[in-house]
Amino acid sequence: MPTIDLAKTPLRELNAALHRLTPNGRELWRVLNPRGQHSVVAGIDAPVTVEIDGHVGYYCAGMNKQATVVVNGNAGQGVAENMMSGQVRVRGDASQAAGATGCGGLLVIDGNASARCGISMKGIDIVVKGSVGHLSGFMAQAGNLVILGNAGEALGDSLYEANLYLRGNVKGLGADCIEKPLRDEHKSTLVRLLNAAGVGNEVDVNSFRRYGSARSLYHFHIDNVGRY
C-alpha cells in the first residue's frame, strides 16, 4: 500500500503518480498531511482507493474517474468538482460548490455542505448527511441531490432536470423550483443512494420531499424534446 506524506512529498509528485496508474490498478493509497493544499488527488482515472488523513483545500478529487477517494477531514471549495465516475466521501464538512458540474459517480458528505452544493450538476449523485447552504442545486441539470438535513435559501434555483430530495426544512425555494410527488421510482432511487451512502437502514425514504423544475424557465419546452 503506497503511503504518501505530503509534508515530505510535493503534491505534484503524488498527483502525477496517480495519473500514471493503469486502468486495472486497484491498490489502496494513503495520503498524510494534506494541510489544506488545493487539488489533492485531482484527475485520477483508475479504480484505486485513496484515503486522505486530514483537511484538504479546494478541488480535492476534481474530475475523478473510477477512483474511490475518502477524506478523513473537511474539504474546501469544489470537492469532486466535475467528477465523471467513482466515489468521493468526505467524513467531515465540505465547503462551497461541492460536486459542482459533476457528470457521474457518487459524492457522500458525512457532515454539512455549505453554499451552492451541486451547482450545475450534470448527472452526479450527491448525498449530504447534514445540511446544505444557500443556492444548492443551482441550475442543476441531471442527477440526484439527497439532503438528510436542512437546505438554505433558494434551493434549486433555475433548476433543469435534476431531482432534489430533502428530509429537513428549506428556507426558501429558488426560481422555477417546486415540490413534486415522491413516486415509487423516486423511492427506489433514494433506497439505492442511501444504501450506497451507508445509511439505508437508518433513514426512511418516506420522510423525504422531492423538488424539481416547474419547467417554465427553459429556453426549450420539455414537451417538445422529441422534436429536437
Place this chain on the structure above:
Amino acid sequence: MCGIVGLYLKDAGLQSELGALTRTMLGALCDRGPDSAGFAVYGTEIPGHVKLTLRARKQFDWEQALRQLTDISGTPRRETIRDTHAVVAVPVNKEVAIRAQIERTGGVDIVGSGRRMEIFKEIGRPDRVAERFGLAQMTGTHAIGHTRMATESAVTTNGAHPFTTGPDQCLVHNGSLSNHNAVRRELIRNGLSFQTENDTEVAAGYMTWKIREGASLDQALNAMLGELDGFYTFVVGTESGFGVLRDPIACKPAVMAETDRWVAFGTEYRALVDLPGVENAKVWEPEPARVYRWERC
C-alpha cells in the same frame, strides 16, 4: 483574492507566541495577496498611556522627531521603532499636545492609536513585510492580518489593510463594496474623516461610528449587514475582542477553528495548519450573514 488571518488567544500562556503564530498564518496566504500586507497586534497596555503608531518614509530620522515628543510628554521615552513605523506610548493627558506636534512634524503620519493596538502595513510581499516589522517577536492577546490583491484602489501603503478609524479598532476585508461612496458621504456628514478613497476604510469608519453612537461590537456588525452592499468577509479587532462577518451571499471564502486555547480565522485552512493543536480543533466554515465574536470580560 486577498487573504485574511485572525488569531484570538484564550490561553494567556500563548501570548508570547502571538506574533510568531500570526507571521506563519500570514506567510501561508502570500499568494492570495502579494501587493501589500498589514497587521494589528493587541499588546500590553501601559496604564495611563495611549499608544500612537507613527509611520514615516524609509531612513527617516526618528531620533530627532521622537526627542521633540519627549520634551512635550515630560516622561521617560517609551517607543519602539520598527522599520518605517514607530510605536510611541504617551501619557493620556498629553495626547492632544503630542498629536499637534506630530502634525507639525513633516513626513510623519499617525496611522493608529489605542490603549493596546499597534498597527503596521506596507506594500510588498506579506512574508517580507512581516520580517521588516519583526512580527514574529511581537506579543499580545489577539492579532489580525491581511494580504492584499488590490482591486478597488491603488497599491499604496495607505491602501493596505488593516484600516483603523477609531481607538483600538481595526478592520480587514476580503471583497469589494459597491455603495462605499454613498456611505462615506453619510459618515463624513456625521463627523468622520477618511484618509483614502478605499472601500474598506468606509467599512471601518462605519463600525467606528456605530460604536461611538453606543453600539456593542455585536450590534455594530449586525448594522453593517444592513448598510453595506457588496462582497465582504470582515475580520475586526477591538481592545477586548475579535469579530467575523460574511456577506449574505458568502462570495469570499472563510474558515474558522477553535480549541480551548485559541480561536482562529483564515481565508483558507492552509493559514491554520501550524497552530498548536489544530489537528484536534473544531474546524468550520462561518455561516453567511451571521456575526461571530469573542470578547474578553
